[in-house]
Amino acid sequence: MEIGDDHGGMCFATGCTVGKGNLRKAGWGRLGLTLIEKASNRAVRIRYKxxxxxxxxxxxxxxxxxxxxxxxxxxxxxxxxxxxxxxxxxxxxxxxxxxxxx
Structure with missing residues (x-):
């Protein structure tokens, strides 16, 4: 999650959470996220235009x-x-x- 701390909208939209380890905070100040499938360690990055x-x-x-x-x-x-x-x-x-x- 690139937008910083305390933004829970991504969790509601995706079901991914920082606590589950399939969403990580980066704090880059932009609206984007990387979703991680822990079992395979595959990921996909999504960003807002x-x-x-x-x-x-x-x-x-x-x-x-x-x-x-x-x-x-x-x-x-x-x-x-x-x-x-x-x-x-x-x-x-x-x-x-x-x-x-x-």
Whole structure:
């Protein structure tokens, strides 16, 4: 995990954890991770392409979050708009998945 300490989102998204030893912290300050299969010691590196970042920042949802409005107080249509923005982009459009290595 390249983004530093205390970022649990990768664990929720992948099921990998630092405690299990299949996710390691690097603290490089960027959104990327290396997932490790302990039995074979194979791994794959995945990193985020910040292509959508400007659109995410400008979304109504993020503007309201920046004002301190809690997510459940933001209209569902504005929540869905942001989710759809990310959900509808092809995988290759938002992340790089490198070759499996040992």
């Amino acid at each position: 910040p292509i959508l970042q400007p659109r995410i920042v400008e979304s109504a949802f993020m503007k309201k979050r920046g004002m301190g409005i809690m997510p459940d107080e933001i209209p569902e249509t504005e929540q869905t708009e942001l989710v759809d923005l990310v959900w509808n982009v092809p995988e290759a459009g938002i992340m790089t998945i490198e070759e499996i290595f040992q």
